[in-house]
Amino acid sequence: MIRVRFAPSPTGFLHVGGARTALYNYFYAKHYGGKFILRIEDTDIARSTRESEQMVLDSLLWLGITWDEGPDVGGQYGPYRQTERINIYKEYAKKLMDTGAAYEVYASAEEIKVLHENLMNAGKAPHYSKEMFKVYDTPERRDDFEKKGIKPAIFFNMPRKEYSFNDGIKGEIKFKKGSLGDFAILRSNGFPTYNFAVVIDDMLMKITDIIRGDDHVSNTLKQLAIYEAFDAEIPNFAHASTILGPDGKKLSKRHGATSIEDFKMKGFLPEALDNFLALLGWSHPEGKDIMSISDMIDNFSIDRMNSSPAIFDETRAKWINGHFIREESIDRITELSIPYIVDSGLMTYSQAESNLKWLKKAVDSVRKGVLTISEIPEKLKVYFDEVEPSLIDCSDEKSREIAVCLKNMTEMMENMDAWNPKEIIDLVKKALKVNKPDRKGFYSCLRKVLTDQDEGPELVDIIFLLGRTKVMNRIDKAAGKL
RNA sequence: GCCCUCAUCGUCUAGGGGUCUAGGACACUGGCCUUUCACGCCGGCGACCGGGGUUCAAAUCCCCGUGAGGGCGCCA
Numbered sequence A: 001m002i003r004v005r006f007a008p009s010p011t012g013f014l015h016v017g018g019a020r021t022a023l024y025n026y027f028y029a030k031h032y033g034g035k036f037i038l039r040i041e042d043t044d045i046a047r048s049t050r051e052s053e054q055m056v057l058d059s060l061l062w063l064g065i066t067w068d069e070g071p072d073v074g075g076q077y078g079p080y081r082q083t084e085r086i087n088i089y090k091e092y093a094k095k096l097m098d099t100g101a102a103y104e105v106y107a108s109a110e111e112i113k114v115l116h117e118n119l120m121n122a123g124k125a126p127h128y129s130k131e132m133f134k135v136y137d138t139p140e141r142r143d144d145f146e147k148k149g150i151k152p153a154i155f156f157n158m159p160r161k162e163y164s165f166n167d168g169i170k171g172e173i174k175f176k177k178g179s180l181g182d183f184a185i186l187r188s189n190g191f192p193t194y195n196f197a198v199v200i201d202d203m204l205m206k207i208t209d210i211i212r213g214d215d216h217v218s219n220t221l222k223q224l225a226i227y228e229a230f231d232a233e234i235p236n237f238a239h240a241s242t243i244l245g246p247d248g249k250k251l252s253k254r255h256g257a258t259s260i261e262d263f264k265m266k267g268f269l270p271e272a273l274d275n276f277l278a279l280l281g282w283s284h285p286e287g288k289d290i291m292s293i294s295d296m297i298d299n300f301s302i303d304r305m306n307s308s309p310a311i312f313d314e315t316r317a318k319w320i321n322g323h324f325i326r327e328e329s330i331d332r333i334t335e336l337s338i339p340y341i342v343d344s345g346l347m348t349y350s351q352a353e354s355n356l357k358w359l360k361k362a363v364d365s366v367r368k369g370v371l372t373i374s375e376i377p378e379k380l381k382v383y384f385d386e387v388e389p390s391l392i393d394c395s396d397e398k399s400r401e402i403a404v405c406l407k408n409m410t411e412m413m414e415n416m417d418a419w420n421p422k423e424i425i426d427l428v429k430k431a432l433k434v435n436k437p438d439r440k441g442f443y444s445c446l447r448k449v450l451t452d453q454d455e456g457p458e459l460v461d462i463i464f465l466l467g468r469t470k471v472m473n474r475i476d477k478a479a480g481k482l
Numbered sequence B: 001g002c003c004c005u006c007a008u009c010g011u012c013u014a015g016g017g018g019u020c021u022a023g024g025a026c027a028c029u030g031g032c033c034u035u036u037c038a039c040g041c042c043g044g045c046g047a048c049c050g051g052g053g054u055u056c057a058a059a060u061c062c063c064c065g066u067g068a069g070g071g072c073g074c075c076a
Helices: A016-031 A050-063 A082-098 A109-121 A130-134 A139-148 A194-204 A214-229 A260-265 A270-278 A293-299 A314-327 A330-343 A349-354 A356-369 A373-383 A397-414 A421-435 A439-451 A459-466 A468-479
Strands: A003-006 A035-038 A102-105 A153-156 A163-167 A171-175 A183-186 A209-213 A236-240
Touching: A003 A016, A003 A209, A016 A035, A016 A050, A016 A209, A016 A236, A016 A260, A016 A270, A016 A293, A050 A260, A050 A270, A082 A102, A082 A153, A082 A183, A082 A194, A102 A130, A153 A214, A163 A214, A163 A236, A171 A214, A183 A194, A194 A214, A209 A214, A214 A236, A260 A270, A270 A293, A270 A314, A314 A356, A330 A349, A330 A356, A330 A373, A349 A356, A356 A373, A356 A459, A373 A459, A397 A421, A397 A439, A397 A468, A421 A459, A439 A459, A439 A468, A459 A468
Parallel strands: A003 A035, A209 A236
Antiparallel strands: A102 A153, A153 A183, A163 A171
């Protein structure tokens, strides 16, 4: 049974990079009929909050990602929040101490920092060893620690040997002997460090495959050594490339929208964002650009993942989003656009509710020209704005003909029985036949008269949705007495 | 300083020794369709980081260089 996990730190919004990792894990689990585990890595107590955790969960759910085991749904390998697993880490750190694979360090965090700086300044690799810490391990210090109730940190005795693993994306990765020194696994506050907690959890939660960002490639060395110390089976690793900003630097807040929440608010559809994110480092075997979630699940494989970093291009994301907006059911697009419409002041929720049928048609008439849901209200304005058309200048024959034709149209309109797009088309065509004005001129004049704009939805839609009274009034005003 | 990774059009990518005068998509651009814009359709522009090898043959394999990213934290 394939078991994968997504392990976010609840220190803020879920970012696109994390979301993409979650997506890959989700696709992988679904593709192989495995389990997707959600684990919260909240050992950085200073930055972790329950609010952030909830935001991350909400974003995941919004993207359509669900989990089989997690802090909210439980599971047989819980708890799924690292702060609730402290005793487990202590227990396993103890095991390592018993075998000599780990040891206590009586130096303070500050002293270690100094040690680090000194090594760096001397042009040496900042690698610690048991020997280096020995000077701090005096009976006086032990007494002192005891008196103050401080616990020593626990460091892992890193074997000075070569390590390697086969990465599903990058191939074989080798670490030379002595690439790393000893490192902390348990802090003096009793909390585990990242690299230790990850391994213990993945081991105990029986994770078989780890798909994560390639900023963890180097960390794998530490993790490999810990697995080895426990004589545990090493999972398969696959390190996905980093997502970069348009300037080629690692994507961060200064690049603008980077959280899933941002994109949700900008009017992206979750499946469009999924599609876009998935394509940032993975490609469909048939080279498809637009695909459904089930298509991605069916065709997902680690072989098709790309090892080079990808730049986040919002233009492309919007293009995909526009595609989904055009293809989705009008019911859903309308539903999604209502909050934006209300926000823009065009309608209230209750107005939207009672005019839903009309609204759907209006939204449908503008969706083609839109890339995000948030652009819809702006396009919808033509149906709400009060227009005071000015008198058509009939000084030349051409314009006069157009004005006459418009006038004829209103007269015919008065006698129309049914008010629907089909009848409107017929009526316009009929009116055009009477005195045959310049067609192109007629249409653009009609648009100008009705909306005071040069572009917008199709004219039939505008006439139909504006309604007979408004259309007739506006034409009357523009055509004048003649 | 040490270690690891990456490198194909502006962007996302396909391609992993001959099928590559390098394919697709976004963007840009020309045209068609259309009442305008958009959508759609048809075209155009546009790339194998540099240098050495290996080979009959290199975008593809190897080495060096360069550039970029990451790690070497009692951050994750």
